[in-house]
Amino acid sequence: MIRTEELLLNVGPQHPSTHGVFRIVVKLDGEVITEATPVMGYLHRGTEKIAENLNFTQIIPYTDRMDYVSAMTNNYVLVHAVETMMGLEVPLRAEFLRLIVMELQRVASHLVWWGTYLLDIGAMSPFLYAFRDREIIIDLFNELCGARLTYNYMRVGGVKWDAPPGWMDKVRDFIPYMENKLQEYDNLVSGNEIFLARIKGIGQYDAATAIDYGLSGANLRCTGVDWDLRKAEPYSLYNQFEFDVPLGKKGDCYDRYRIRMEEIRQSLRILKQALQQFPEGGETMGKVPRVIRPPAGEVYVRIESPRGEIGCHIVSKGKAEPYRLKFRRPSFVNLQILPKLLVGETMTNLITILGGIDIVVGEVDC
Amino acid sequence: MPPWLNESLTWGNALVLFLWAVVFLFIVLGFVTYAIYFERKVIGWMQLRIGPNRVGPLGLFQTVADILKLLLKEDTIPRKADRLLFVLAPVLAYIPAFSVLAVLPYTQKLYFADLNVGLLYYVALSGISTLAIVLGGWASNNKYALLGGMRSAAQMISYEVPLVISVVGVILLSGSLNLRDIVMAQDGGWFWNWNFLPQIVGFAVFVIAAVSELNRTPFDLPEAESELVAGYHVEYSGFRFAFFMLSEYVYVYAIAALTTVLFLGGWHAPAPFLDFVPGIIWFLLKFAFIVFFLFWIRATFPRIRVDQLMSLGWKVLLPVSLLNVFLTAAYLELFIKR
Amino acid sequence: MSEERKEEGKALTDEEVEAAPPADAEREAKLKAAAEARAARAAAKEKADAEAAEAEPPKPKPPSPKQPELDAIIALLKREVADEAVEDAYVNELNGDMPTVIVNNTHWRAAAELLKRHKQLQFDYLRNVSGVDYETHMEVVYHMVSLSSKREAAVKVKTEREDSSVYSATPVWATANWNEREIYDLLGIDFPGHPDLRRIMMPDDWVGHPLRKDYEPLDSEV
Numbered sequence: 001m002i003r004t005e006e007l008l009l010n011v012g013p014q015h016p017s018t019h020g021v022f023r024i025v026v027k028l029d030g031e032v033i034t035e036a037t038p039v040m041g042y043l044h045r046g047t048e049k050i051a052e053n054l055n056f057t058q059i060i061p062y063t064d065r066m067d068y069v070s071a072m073t074n075n076y077v078l079v080h081a082v083e084t085m086m087g088l089e090v091p092l093r094a095e096f097l098r099l100i101v102m103e104l105q106r107v108a109s110h111l112v113w114w115g116t117y118l119l120d121i122g123a124m125s126p127f128l129y130a131f132r133d134r135e136i137i138i139d140l141f142n143e144l145c146g147a148r149l150t151y152n153y154m155r156v157g158g159v160k161w162d163a164p165p166g167w168m169d170k171v172r173d174f175i176p177y178m179e180n181k182l183q184e185y186d187n188l189v190s191g192n193e194i195f196l197a198r199i200k201g202i203g204q205y206d207a208a209t210a211i212d213y214g215l216s217g218a219n220l221r222c223t224g225v226d227w228d229l230r231k232a233e234p235y236s237l238y239n240q241f242e243f244d245v246p247l248g249k250k251g252d253c254y255d256r257y258r259i260r261m262e263e264i265r266q267s268l269r270i271l272k273q274a275l276q277q278f279p280e281g282g283e284t285m286g287k288v289p290r291v292i293r294p295p296a297g298e299v300y301v302r303i304e305s306p307r308g309e310i311g312c313h314i315v316s317k318g319k320a321e322p323y324r325l326k327f328r329r330p331s332f333v334n335l336q337i338l339p340k341l342l343v344g345e346t347m348t349n350l351i352t353i354l355g356g357i358d359i360v361v362g363e364v365d366c
Numbered sequence: 367m368p369p370w371l372n373e374s375l376t377w378g379n380a381l382v383l384f385l386w387a388v389v390f391l392f393i394v395l396g397f398v399t400y401a402i403y404f405e406r407k408v409i410g411w412m413q414l415r416i417g418p419n420r421v422g423p424l425g426l427f428q429t430v431a432d433i434l435k436l437l438l439k440e441d442t443i444p445r446k447a448d449r450l451l452f453v454l455a456p457v458l459a460y461i462p463a464f465s466v467l468a469v470l471p472y473t474q475k476l477y478f479a480d481l482n483v484g485l486l487y488y489v490a491l492s493g494i495s496t497l498a499i500v501l502g503g504w505a506s507n508n509k510y511a512l513l514g515g516m517r518s519a520a521q522m523i524s525y526e527v528p529l530v531i532s533v534v535g536v537i538l539l540s541g542s543l544n545l546r547d548i549v550m551a552q553d554g555g556w557f558w559n560w561n562f563l564p565q566i567v568g569f570a571v572f573v574i575a576a577v578s579e580l581n582r583t584p585f586d587l588p589e590a591e592s593e594l595v596a597g598y599h600v601e602y603s604g605f606r607f608a609f610f611m612l613s614e615y616v617y618v619y620a621i622a623a624l625t626t627v628l629f630l631g632g633w634h635a636p637a638p639f640l641d642f643v644p645g646i647i648w649f650l651l652k653f654a655f656i657v658f659f660l661f662w663i664r665a666t667f668p669r670i671r672v673d674q675l676m677s678l679g680w681k682v683l684l685p686v687s688l689l690n691v692f693l694t695a696a697y698l699e700l701f702i703k704r
Numbered sequence: 705m706s707e708e709r710k711e712e713g714k715a716l717t718d719e720e721v722e723a724a725p726p727a728d729a730e731r732e733a734k735l736k737a738a739a740e741a742r743a744a745r746a747a748a749k750e751k752a753d754a755e756a757a758e759a760e761p762p763k764p765k766p767p768s769p770k771q772p773e774l775d776a777i778i779a780l781l782k783r784e785v786a787d788e789a790v791e792d793a794y795v796n797e798l799n800g801d802m803p804t805v806i807v808n809n810t811h812w813r814a815a816a817e818l819l820k821r822h823k824q825l826q827f828d829y830l831r832n833v834s835g836v837d838y839e840t841h842m843e844v845v846y847h848m849v850s851l852s853s854k855r856e857a858a859v860k861v862k863t864e865r866e867d868s869s870v871y872s873a874t875p876v877w878a879t880a881n882w883n884e885r886e887i888y889d890l891l892g893i894d895f896p897g898h899p900d901l902r903r904i905m906m907p908d909d910w911v912g913h914p915l916r917k918d919y920e921p922l923d924s925e926v
Contacts, residue, residue, distance in 0.1 A: 044906070121669060197670070198670070300847045337878075
């Protein structure tokens, strides 16, 4: 009798397409996966433990290092949680600045995703185009707060730096530029037959599964569930702006791709409106006690990061340090569905599906 | 050279032949060096980069430096690898790659071997390289390499078939397997006499299958970097890796030359009034265009999936090329009775 | 990313610049302004305190708008699960009036089923699971939301510190899977009924659970 052996393959932690130090142990029958076990923790730095000995301002830089592709939204979820607890008012100008940087960050984050996803699929050039355009945003952030990736920009009660003169104009110039480039990207990639054949119908799941697994962001919306926290539970100033939440139908990688591309457009739309309404003058820091001591109690605050719902659960005992700080990281939660999706797929689709979920390992491992 | 080939073999002309082979080897190595440079530059420009520009003027010595580095590298063989096969595989990959060049004619007078089954010789020998890749993948005792090797075997076997059948039309038209005769048959003065227009279907199938034979994007599955890390040559380094790399680029040379010969009229000028330009220039221009085309594709396309590759090969390319043979034969029978 | 390190360096120099002592006159003016501000603040606070003291006795705070939601959850849990299923319940005003229920550990499994499936509640989306070490006891907090009605709730389950165990919610919400593994790993709470309870962040042979308050770090200097 012919006996075939299963092949146990370690994909990662130093595999080019696991986007960091993530590892999946797959059992292969030929090239078909029969079992997949994700292994993580290679980037676990114990942020939550470290935070218990730091005051809230000191924790902000640590949030930068969770999802290092989208540090601004991470900043925001922490300061927003503390502000909610303390009932602090944030000056309008500061809130606008926050919103503008968050939307720019969403564009930058999706660009990184777009570039690396195409690289996963085997196209090299889009990666460089995406990074060229992301570079503009990074430069804008650099000018704003002196850092390119880990911004440490927001503070409880406002933002650290006001926009330097001329900065807003640069953002204004960026919007039409990016719109043009998006069109170019669509022309280059979105209709490519090979690309479509690679992602259509791959990694499909339905709305019920997505909800059961607590997926969020494009991973949830690709099944048609209309759940964008910017619309569903508006925070910041999002209810002042008009924008659409792109939805998918089939819940496959193609829908996720389309949603993310469309979200860049919508972010640009929000940015346009935000720049119009941006207040002339005003403070960038609200009235904040010198030592930030949230009252005893607990709070769970969530916002829409580029990857989905990022949440911050703070348990405070009235001290300057949190008693317990827990982050709900979208990458971590979204990744749970991976072993389920991979069974019966080929090695090639593993990369397509993993890339489509859009994880940042710094956030998975926290 | 041709006269020597037909003489009986003596020590004297064996030496001459050997020297010619060495000269030719250096020409090919020179081509590979600058093809790599050209590829990196072209793709760099397409990707908004500069490409190599540090070593030598305009970075012209970059590849030389790279090759030197590869040669000086420590030679590593994984402990659990199958030593003999591991060492053999790169050699086995290179030999056929170099041997197939013998039958390619460049101009009316410049050619090496005037084989009457030249095309068959080419196809038969190039198939051996597959064996080398499978061997390399197997001998490395690495799972990624094994997967890459298996993919390569499946891919090469499936694409060899349409590749060969697609040129049957050309053979029918010219009535010969000799590559020189095939070029000669395309002589009509104008470019529409070249085979790529009468044999447009065969040409399309040939180009697709050829890119696949070369393991280049979008068919670079055996070494799919984002999936299999590097595929069959994961464990290779130093000059063994250089040999794999070398044979890959020698095949680029071979396929570009073969396409020129089979479909683009070899050394013929595209129009009669351009005849004053020497044939070798035309050959090189066409040749360079095809090499550029391969790099261009690489900068543009994503990679196809392995099962899609198989269905494309068997369900599309093979029937289409068979149909092409049938149509060509019918056309010849009905209109051009010989 | 190597860029990160560079950024840190930059950030440092920025702070140094900020810390540099300003010119004397400027400094005095600033100190004075600060003192004035402090005095004003103190006065304002006194006044506010006094007002608060005056206003406190007459009327209790108006009930939260979310109170009915909470009452509905409590009533359902008591009726469908068990009378003693609800240990305590309140509206968390800090968190935008989040209805919070403390469910008895022994009834948690049934309560979870009810929370997810009951027509009136339909908490189909589990947002977050956190574990908290309160030094007297352990607590697992489930934040859930109903995507159709957008209602939220937080459910807490308490357990002892030693041999802590809470029924796994993974069979009800698949989201809980890795979250519970993380809590098991970092806080040492056992989740009976979990399909695959292993460490997730720390190495398999790690000793102790880092997020517990009595955890001794391997190297206390760090």
